[in-house]
Amino acid sequence: MKKNYFKLWFVAVLLVTISCSREDEMMAIPETPTAGEILKDPLTTQQINAAIDESIRTKGYFNWSEATDHLLWSAIFRGGNSVSLGYGATANDFDKSKVAGAASLERELLNTLTTAENLAPEKILIRSDAYLTTMDVMVVQPETVRILRHTTGIRYIEPANYRYYDQQAMANKSSSSGSSGCGFESAALNAADYTTVAPNAKVPWSFYKHNIPGAWSYATGAGITIGIVDSGVSPEQNLLGSGFNTGQSSGRSIQKYGTYVDSVWPWSSTTDGPNDQCGHGTSMASVAAAPRNNSGMTVGVAYNANLVTYRAAANVLLEGYHEQNGVKDAFTALGNRTDVKIISMSMGHIFSVGKIEDGIKYAYSKGKLIFCAGGTSTSFTNFVGVIFPASMAEAVAVTGIKDSSTYQECDVCHKGAKIDFTVVMEKAATGSNTPVLGYYNNESKYVGGSSVATATTAGIAALVWSKNPSWTRAQVLTKMKQSASLYPNKNADFGYGSVNALLAVQ
Template sequence: MTKYFFKIAVVSLLIFASCTKDETTETSINIDISQKEPLTIEQVTQQIDQSFATKNSFNWKQASNHLLWSAIYQGQKIATIGFGSSATDFDRSKSKNNVKIQSQILDLIMQYEGKAIDKVLISSDEYLNLIDVTIEKQETVIALRRTNLIRYIEPADYRYYESKGILERSSSSSGCGYESESLNSSDYTTITPNAKMPWTFTQHNIPAAWNTATGSGITIGVIDTGTSPNQSLLGSSFNNGLSSGRSIQKFGTYVDSIWPWSSTTDGPNDQCGHGTSMASVATAPRNNVGLPVGVAYNANLITYRAAANVVLEGYHEHNGVKNAFTALGNNASVKIISMSMGHIISVGKIEDGVKYAYNKGKLIFCAGGTSTSFTTFVGVIFPAWMPEAVAVTGVMEGTSNVKCDVCHTGSKIDFTIQMQRNSGSTVPVTSYYNSQSDYVGGSSVATATTAGIAALVWSKNPSWTRAQVLTKMKQSSTYYPTKNANYGHGNINAQLAVQ
């Protein structure tokens, strides 16, 4: 009987290999003479801008072969290939043929490129069906797209914003800053033992919710720019004041290098300031040193330095975020993931990472977008627009449908947080350095606040599933049961959510 099944398996394997060979070894690829040379990086960007102007969106899957190859060529000739036997075949542990398919893809690339494996393969992901490779020839791109083995092929290091002269390769200016600011007394209330409670918490009935739940027993993962080593309330004094019995862990997945083969991260420490602010809003202790408290002040915290700043651009930032999502997905203690970063163009490997974490039961909150002069033409940004993500944006004080000055809105938004006052003040946070505070705004702070509220709900109901927690949050919001066209379910009433 064993021999019989073995024979069937061998025959099936030969049939599969034969079919695949027919599909992947077609070499007669004709390229129009006008498309023999790659577009310049400025020309690539112009075509993307044209897509945004006419369709209000852009996706590499709809790009022409010439545009896609040009972007790969101009981005250090690096491509990311997500492969699989179907559109949902992204998890290696659930993929029967991932080794075979990966080998066939690499064989095809080596055939068209005329190079050995060590000159083609940069990396192969441990958890996801994706590889990073070097591709120089347009024929290789066309051949890959003709197969049924790949879910997507994308440029891995094309830099949209840098091509427009907005961000330099080494820039950490976007969303970053170590500044501190004295808080206006009207923007907070002092509560025991000597913490400052931000004004926005009252707007969402968070103080009343604390009578029922404070986040105890729940772990939030924050994917951002890391956490400051100079803020002890997010370090050695994480259990300060009325916060006790909880843990904080810090990791780094970001590699600060222009070279794709570099693999050493620069550690967990925030070198931007944004990640520290987000960690503060979600979980800062109810301290006795006069600094702002976080929403879930008794929740555990895991932070990842996954990127240099909030605009997810470039090979190592994409990898850093993807690796943070898979790591948090594999961490059984993590219930909630909060990420206040993104891009206006989707990134396949980050999509795979989000889906991987989602399939592990994580409740994922992503920022809907904070406008700047170079992103005002888009609505909700990536990855907040994904169905696996809960998209959050910010609104003005006392409203649920008047966006903050810099916040994005749209049909993909799920919740809103009041984070901007008529005076212009935003949300008080514990800052980068000890004994210092600051203000932070936009959809970023709204997202971290919502993640904290989710921790309160899950702390009250530790046996609940992600779906039950999310349903309770929706039921406790302004527009339930009918979503607003641009503001989702609206503002969350934390007190109702924990009842």
């Protein structure tokens, strides 16, 4: 347990960060300072974000490993001095059980930190991961950053709580929550946006663009378990609760967990449970596997698949200590489950996060087929291509397109070379998106962007795997590519195009 004075110090740092004047925020990025200047002149949040944006515009990405000591320290300072460390000899030393001497290496790093910071270990260590070679620590002295960057056995050192989106929202005089993907609103579905099938279920118009109803004659997802990493599932939506296993969707299960900790304290560890408090996760669970019954509500792609859902974050913008830890923990937990074949995550960040990379690599090493959203624009990130972690080699990146005769991304969707598949989810004429279950019982809504495209593709993968239960991840993915509209060529912006689910299961 940390001392009270240590918590008061942490709050004081946050207050100092928040109280930066607008005049300071608008200063130009200074020359790289000397060692002595780093202590007294950390960059402002506006300057830090400007450096991040410049890297993305010029290189196509940003990674803390390429940041100067000054930029890295400034972000650590502005984020309350919490730091994420990944240790190991190589970039692939993420699995603690496979790294010889992992415990000794962690102790050595902690000893280095206690010496540099002149503090007891319990004042420095926030958390050590049970499965990954990662640890979260407090770093107060700027020189410690230099020491760590020259210490053998460290894979990465990153700010654990720097909030890019919050700072951008402040700079743009807007609310970051406005682009969080959250919403509890319902909508009356237009009759042109669905078709009713037995016993009384609504099939979204977008499903027909991928021949999903035709594929149901061959496979419905039975025997396959999909993991959804998102904001949780609504406790008020019965069809994703006790009504999940009904009608033509009988003989399956939904399990709900939570890894997100709703707290400003990095050392807090009590999660706030599995329930969706955003609405986004409920929509993703719906499009992937909502039941086919006589309720008169929308059905999911793989309506006989099992679901394992995780409330890993408050919303789709993965920044802040507890959201990034929540996502990492969800991926490691799903990776450790032998029944889970597919993981879908429609959340992300505009630049990479080391601990999330580790969690995804861990799940991938366990044979999971991972789908991630290519990106949905906000007012201040529309210059970004494919976002993280869809940009990772271990992830299958998906984006949304319109129902036009030529490939055209949806109004808020990202595109780029890292995209693997597309999903038709926006009507060019009316702007209608995909109908899904609402947050509350007997309510529906429309959901768009690369989010719904990703969950749709994960559902199609479940159909393919259900039809071929002995297949490997590689075989399922190959069949999906071969069934896509642009195969064998890969388009520079839209990958292999849209999967024809009927062809994929034949």
